[in-house]
Amino acid sequence: MTFPALRDSVSAPWFDGLARGVLLLHRCRECGHVSRPDVASCPACRSDNLTWVPSRGTGCVVAAILDPNPDDPVVLGLVELDEGPWLHVRLLGTSELVPVGTRVTLEICRPGGGEPVPSFRIDGAERT
Amino acid sequence: MSENAVMMGRHRTAVIAGVGLTEVGKVYGRSAPSFAAEAVRRAVTDAGLDLCDVDGLLVNAGKSSGLDVTLARRLGLRDLRMLCEVNAFGASAGIMVAQAAGAVLTGGADVVACVFADASRQPGASSGEAYRRTSLEATGFRSAETASGFTSVTHRYALAASRYMQHYGIPQEHLGAVALSQRAWAVDNPDAQMRTPLTMEDYHRSRWIVQPLHLLDCCLVSNGGAAVVVTTQARAAVLRRPPVHVLGWGQAHPGYVLERGSEFGLVTGAAASGAAAMRSARAVRLLHIHGTRHPRGLRGLSSR
Known part of the structure; x- marks a missing residue:
């Protein structure tokens, strides 16, 4: 069973970015720190003067889990983007847990016909 | 304090x-x-x-x-x-x-x-369903995680457990040992629900809820x-x-940031809150660590 992503006013620019094929992150205008899209203040300096910047869409796996749900078995994980932030995402191109440090690349999906969400494909894995 | x-x-x-x-x-x-x-x-x-x-x-x-x-x-x-x-x-x-x-x-x-x-x-429903609703009601950024498959709190505990086990080289048996020891306490407790003794084989045989968490790593609902x-x-x-x-x-909430260098899954507030709580205790002979998933208990214990 899939649960479509739903935008709200705060996340609208981020979902719009994904619809254009771009994963947006927050960058602090005060200190330059790049952080997750859902922060309300900069984790480095607590400023709320944040702007959006595009991610390169590359990173590595920090931790992976496997949901063996027979209807929809999925590998999920925390991915560390090369810019620094960690995202909770689906890992594509594997049906097993992958080692920490495995390189991954952004691939945007639309689960359940909802808003687009960032997923990451294991580098070198073929598309199925 | x-x-x-x-x-x-x-x-x-x-x-x-x-x-x-x-x-x-x-x-x-x-x-x-x-x-x-x-x-x-x-x-x-x-x-x-x-x-x-x-x-x-x-x-x-x-x-x-x-x-x-x-x-x-x-x-x-x-x-x-x-x-x-x-x-x-x-x-x-x-x-x-x-x-x-x-x-x-x-x-x-x-x-x-x-x-x-x-x-x-609810009668006939799984334990997981009781805790799923809050995840599924998410909108905005959080709903992107739900749509990706993070449909329950157990997925998030599994992620923390995965990080903890990988970082410290903790084998699955160590989680199993917590399940076995908790069951051993329950066997002698007339108010406990699960009172059949448990073996490590039973632990490994219990189904995955979200790997690396077996059914027997998770609390009863x-x-x-x-x-x-x-x-x-x-x-x-x-x-x-x-x-x-x-x-x-004592109460302690160290918090973590989800970015490079994060301690997500590795530390709890137990080191600070435990020290504060025990300041006036002369000798501690029994330690109870609460955690709804067993890796939390291990993390709490190793925080001391």
Whole structure:
């Protein structure tokens, strides 16, 4: 069973970015720190003067889990983007847990016909 | 904390004077407020007090709806000096006792009932379903994670467990050892629900909920209610039960940022809160670590 992503006013620019094929992150205008899209203040300096910047869409796996749900078995994980932030995402191109440090690349999906969400494909894995 | 320790050591302490537990488990057809009312009544009776003596009520609701401060009216409580809901998720029970102890020591209230109750488990439904709703109601950024497959809190615990196990090289058997030891305690506890002894083979055979968490790594989801009555040592001296002294408490929430260098999954607040709580304890012979998934217990233990 899939649960479509739903935008709200705060996340609208981020979902719009994904619809254009771009994963947006927050960058602090005060200190330059790049952080997750859902922060309300900069984790480095607590400023709320944040702007959006595009991610390169590359990173590595920090931790992976496997949901063996027979209807929809999925590998999920925390991915560390090369810019620094960690995202909770689906890992594509594997049906097993992958080692920490495995390189991954952004691939945007639309689960359940909802808003687009960032997923990451294991580098070198073929598309199925 | 140090002022607390001085006050408790030299003058008086807060005590738990009574305990009330309803039937717990797959108990259907009753609401959380109904369980809560029974638990409070039982705890007050156990203490040798009357509901009229209660002047403080702390309420911790589980996942089901309906349990809130209106419990006071349901119980006919009047002239309360302390009444609120407490929600610190899994830490709520300890925090209610700490807040009640602080209140009775500083004169904010004299007899405080602390209660938790839940009736989120439905007949025929899995345990997971009871805890899934909050994840699925997400909108905005969080809903992108739900849509990706993070549909329950167990997925997030599994992620923390995965990181903890990989970082410290913890084998699955170590999680199994926690399950086995908890079951061993339950075997001798007449109030426990699962009392069949467990082997490591049983642990490994139990199905994956979200790998690396087996079924036997996860807590039961139970309907029922539990309450304690917190009062002063002086008040408890004339009551029917030997009081359990609340010698110290501590709260710590180190927090983490989800970015490079994060300690997500690796640390808990236990190192700081445990030290604060034990400042006035002379010798600790029994340590209970609460965690709804076993890796949390291991993390709490290794934080010391």
